[in-house]
Amino acid sequence: MSTLFSVNLNKLALIRNSRGTDYPNLLYFVKKLIDLGVKGFTVHPRPDERHIRYQDVYDISAFLKDYPEIEFNIEGNPNEQFLKIIREVKPHQCTLVPDSDDQLTSDHGFDIITHHEFLSTLSKELQAFGTRCAVFIDPDIEQIKAVIESDVQTIEMYTEEWARAYSNGKSDDNIDFDEVKQRFSDCINLANQNGIRVNAGHDLNLENLADLLALSDIAEVSIGHAFTIESLEQGMDNVVRQYLAICG
Ligand SMILES: CC(=O)[C@@H](O)[C@H](O)COP(=O)(O)O
Ligand SMILES: NCC(=O)COP(=O)(O)O
DSSP states (O other), rough: OOOEEEEEHHHHHHHHTTTTTTOOOHHHHHHHHHHEEEEEEEEEEOOOOSSSSSHHHHHHHHHHGGTTTEEEEEEEEOOOHHHHHHHHOOEEEEEEEOTTTOOSSOOOOTTTTTTHHHHHHEEEEEEEOOEEEEEEOOSHHHHHHHHTSSOEEEEEEEEEEHHHHHHHHHOOTTTOOHHHHHHHHHHHHHHHTTTTTEEEEOOOOTTHHHHHHHTSSEEEEEEEEHHHHHHHHHHHHHHHHHHHHHOO
C-alpha cells in the first residue's frame, strides 16, 4: 500500500511571519511542491496565528480548486472558530487535535473514551459534507478499541514517541524501542483490521519514516518540521524525491 505524503506548511508560514512580508509566499511553495509530485498539504492554524493564518487556509483552499487531485488537510482544535472555517472550506480532510491555545506544539491525542459522543457526532457531520474526519490519538490500544466502538473512521497516530524512541532508543536505556515498535504495530494493525484508516504524524523524518511504514498499512503521513530543516540541509527537490520514494 502506498502512503500519501502530505507536506505541513506551518514552518514556512512561521518564517514568513517573522518579517511581516509575504516572503516566503506559501502559494509559491504549494505550486513548487505540486510540480515536484507532492499530492497533499497540511496546515494547522492555531488561535494565535503564530504560523498559519486563517486567511492562509482560504487562500490555499482557493488555489487548490485548480488541483482537485491534491488533498488539503486542515488540523486543529475543534473550537467554534476552527469549525466555522471547516464548514466553509469543506477540505478533503480535517484532523481534530485537542491542543490548548497556548501549547508550544501538539503533544497528545484525544481521549476517545471520554469524548466518544462529541467526536462521533462531529465526525458524522463532516463526513456528511464530504470532509474526511481524522482524530489525532496516542498510540494506546485502549484508544484504538474505543475508536472501533465509535463513529470515527479515520485516526492520525501521534508519532512523537516513535520518533523519540527511534532516535534515542538505541542509546537511552530508559526507552524500550522494541516495546514502542510492538505497541505502534499492534495499534495500527488493530485499526486496519477494523476498517479504520490510519494516518500518522509528528516528528517524522527521513530517518524514521520507512521503518514506521514497514509496520503496517498507513494511508497518509503529514510532515513539516523535519521536512523544512531537511530541505535547508539537502535541497527541497532532493528531500521531496526521498519522501515520495519512501512512501511508494
Ligand atoms: C498535529 C501535529 O502533530 C502537527 O501537525 C502540528 O501541526 C504541529 O504543530 P506546530 O507546527 O505548531 O508545532
Ligand atoms: N500531523 C503532523 C504534521 O502535520 C506535521 O508534524 P511535524 O512534522 O511538523 O512534527
